Amino acid sequence: MNKTLLVVLIVLALALIAYNVTLVNFSNPLEGNSIVAIIGIMASLCAIVLLLLYVMSKKVQKEVDKKN
Template identity: 70%
Template sequence: MNKILTIILIVLAVALIAYNVTLIDFQDPLQGNSVIALIGIVASLCAIVLLLIYMTSKKIQRKIDED
């Protein structure tokens, strides 16, 4: 997976977070569709963390290959 695709996936995850924030009912965030939106936000954050770990591991691999 190249760097451009990884960045596109991170942007999509951020867009999903923004969309799910609009679905949360801040008066009662643990009822109904708000719970689903919160799960979507957590899942998107997990995806971002995994993609950042992947990018970091690729950088390390390139440095090892150079030596």
């Protein structure tokens, strides 16, 4: 996966987090559309974690290949 694509995907996930934060009703966060926004925030955070894990695994793979 191209590094530019990774950056674009992470920026899109951050943009989704920012958008969903605006939809959360902080006085009642577990009712109505707020719960959907919270689920969207958690899904975006999971996507970012997975992308960062992918980057780290590629770095480890390069180190292992360099040793062999």
